[in-house]
Amino acid sequence: MSTNVIELNHVQKNFGRTQALKNVTFNVPTGEVVGFLGPNGAGKSTTIRILLGMLKRNGGEATVFGQDPWHNDLQIHPRIAYVPGDVYLWPNLTGGEIVDLLLRLNGQNHTAKTDELMKVFEFDPKKKARAYSKGNRQKVALIAALSQDAELYIFDEPTSGLDPLNELTFQQEVLKLKEAGKTVLLSSHILSEVEKMCDAIVIIREGEIIEQGNLDQMRHLSRLRVQVETDAAITGLDKQSGVYDLKFTNHDQTAATFAVDHDVLGQVMAALTPLGIKDFQSTPPTLEDLFLHYYSDKGATQHVAQ
Numbered sequence: 001m002s003t004n005v006i007e008l009n010h011v012q013k014n015f016g017r018t019q020a021l022k023n024v025t026f027n028v029p030t031g032e033v034v035g036f037l038g039p040n041g042a043g044k045s046t047t048i049r050i051l052l053g054m055l056k057r058n059g060g061e062a063t064v065f066g067q068d069p070w071h072n073d074l075q076i077h078p079r080i081a082y083v084p085g086d087v088y089l090w091p092n093l094t095g096g097e098i099v100d101l102l103l104r105l106n107g108q109n110h111t112a113k114t115d116e117l118m119k120v121f122e123f124d125p126k127k128k129a130r131a132y133s134k135g136n137r138q139k140v141a142l143i144a145a146l147s148q149d150a151e152l153y154i155f156d157e158p159t160s161g162l163d164p165l166n167e168l169t170f171q172q173e174v175l176k177l178k179e180a181g182k183t184v185l186l187s188s189h190i191l192s193e194v195e196k197m198c199d200a201i202v203i204i205r206e207g208e209i210i211e212q213g214n215l216d217q218m219r220h221l222s223r224l225r226v227q228v229e230t231d232a233a234i235t236g237l238d239k240q241s242g243v244y245d246l247k248f249t250n251h252d253q254t255a256a257t258f259a260v261d262h263d264v265l266g267q268v269m270a271a272l273t274p275l276g277i278k279d280f281q282s283t284p285p286t287l288e289d290l291f292l293h294y295y296s297d298k299g300a301t302q303h304v305a306q
């Protein structure tokens with residue numbers, strides 16, 4: 001049996017003349033939490049809808065649990081819990097009624113877990129859905145999805161309307177899924193969220209996967225931030241290739257900050273050592289830095305050139 005719950009191979013999707021997906025290739029291994037990152041319009045929701053059998057692809061291969069989602073949606077749906085990006089609810093039903101309805105539609109029942117989720121998300125199930133804010137509408141979908149005992153959980157930007165406390169609750173719930181060995185695909189703009197929960201990340205831009213891997217694999221592609229203090233004035237670093245954004249932080253030029261490519265760090269240390277290093281701190285890039293790196297045109301050009 002395949003060890004990947006999701007496999008996408010050169011998937012393409014057109015909407016008329018708009019090529020929403022040009023080349024989407026990635027896998028989601030069983031039991032992993034994979035973050036799916038990309039800006040608005042990059043193709044995250046389209047990819048997810050193809051995986052759910054809601055959209056037919058124009059090219060490439062897609063399988064979920066080894067089956068083609070377009071032809072076998074009825075077989076795969078009971079194994080999936082899904083939270084869409086835009087949650088539309090029946091306005092005249094209460095939140096609690098809708099949670100139960102969503103559960104029944106997926107062949108599941110209201111359980112003690114459902115009540116627990118309502119509590120931790122501080123959700124009032126008695127109000128009519130028309131009175132709910134965006135965040136509360138999202139909570140309805142999240143509570144229904146998280147109280148299901150599914151094998152695969154797909155969340156399409158699930159926390160965009162949640163306050164930080166509820167966001168944290170969501171993160172804790174995903175970590176519980178992870179501990180239970182469930183497979184999760186989480187599309188998000190919230191990089192810190194992805195960083196905390198995901199085993200691997202996949203970055204999509206303009207319908208193409210531009211990078212994928214675990215965080216450590218991605219980090220080597222981006223630059224370290226360095227803060228240094230020396231006895232003698234720092235000279236020559238501005239001419240060293242692989243050093244960027246050099247800024248002196250005092251008048252006698254014995255303190256500086258800069259960004260550096262990993263492969264020239266040794267040379268930079270060798271240049272600084274004779275100056276008498278008093279302090280040296282380097283920090284790996286956060287996912288935020290990586291994201292900016294990939295979404296700047298420069299990042300894209302560099303990647304294409306690799």
Ligand SMILES: Nc1ncnc2c1ncn2[C@@H]1O[C@H](COP(=O)(O)OP(=O)(O)OP(=O)(O)O)[C@@H](O)[C@H]1O
Pocket residue numbers: 015018019020038039040041042043044045046047085
């Ligand atoms: N039903 C549709 N008809 C026409 N174009 C569509 C349709 N759905 C999506 N698109 C287009 O396909 C591209 C990808 O959209 P998609 O919604 O998948 O992006 P996304 O990454 O999920 O963005 P967001 O973060 O804004 O939800 C966009 O250019 C979008 O305008």
